[in-house]
Amino acid sequence: MDFLELAKKRFSARSYRPDKVxxxxxxxxxxxxxxxxxxxxxxxxRFLVIESDEKRRxxxxxxxxxxxxxxxxxxxxxxxxxxxxxxxxxxKNHGDIDASIAVEHICLAAADVGLGSCWxxxxxxxxLSSSLCLPQxxxxxxxxxxxxxxxxxxxxxxxxxxxxxxxYL
Numbered sequence: 567m568d569f570l571e572l573a574k575k576r577f578s579a580r581s582y583r584p585d586k587v588x589x590x591x592x593x594x595x596x597x598x599x600x601x602x603x604x605x606x607x608x609x610x611x612r613f614l615v616i617e618s619d620e621k622r623r624x625x626x627x628x629x630x631x632x633x634x635x636x637x638x639x640x641x642x643x644x645x646x647x648x649x650x651x652x653x654x655x656x657x658k659n660h661g662d663i664d665a666s667i668a669v670e671h672i673c674l675a676a677a678d679v680g681l682g683s684c685w686x687x688x689x690x691x692x693x694l695s696s697s698l699c700l701p702q703x704x705x706x707x708x709x710x711x712x713x714x715x716x717x718x719x720x721x722x723x724x725x726x727x728x729x730x731x732x733x734y735l
Contacts, residue, residue, distance in 0.1 A: 576673055577723070579682025582636040582713035591679045592639070595712065598675035599643075604664035610650035611665050612704060614642040624697040625709060629689035637711030642694070643669050648703040665707040672710050682715030 592615065599613055616625055617639045625640050634640075645661035652659045669685055676683040686709040694706050 572674055572678055574722075576677040577682070577715075577719040578684040579711075579713070579715040580633040580684060581716040582633075582638065582682060582711065583716050584636070584638065585714045586638050587681060587712055587714075591681060592712070594679055595641070595672055595675040595681075598671045598678075599641075599668045602664075602668040602671040604667065605651035605660040608649055608651050608660075608664065610646040610648075610661050611668050612644040612646060613668070614644065614698060616640040616642060621698075625694065628691075628694040628697065629686055629709060634686070634709075634711055636716070637713040639712050641672055641710045641712060642698065642706050643672070643708045643710065644700060644704050644706050646704045662707055669708045669710060672712075676710075676712050680714070681712055683710050683712050685710060 616622055626635055643665050645665040647659055647661040650659050650661035673683045
């Protein structure tokens with residue numbers, strides 16, 4: 567499929583079948599994340615694949631939604647801030663930006679292999695960091711549940727037309 571078709575196929579899945587995700591598909595998704603671009607190619611990220619019931623419960627305690635419990639695995643994308651590039655003009659650390667690019671690669675790769683995903687960023691960061699024993703300077707940016715979507719989107723998400731969001735200068 568072409569890229570626009572893939573981008574339109576991706577949606578925020580909030581209902582999952584219990585089927586386990588095949589290791590080959592997980593590996594493909596992680597490889598797509600690994601090759602994501604990052605500022606000055608620093609690659610300041612860590613991908614935590616959460617499959618065990620014990621670790622899944624830890625994640626669920628940080629974002630308690632029934633639909634999240636349905637997904638058979640989560641990829642927690644973390645930024646390693648000391649390793650990230652910092653813009654000299656204003657001191658802006660690009661760890662969040664780089665990790666976010668990788669998150670979207672994960673979501674698109676999941677859609678490419680017929681899996682659903684959802685970008686979750688509304689969670690207790692401090693609790694998740696502690697629960698996963700993340701080192702100082704590393705923090706979770708997103709939780710991405712991955713699995714076979716039990717249903718598609720009720721309706722396509724409304725998108726603004728180009729003439730509302732693009733300005734040619």
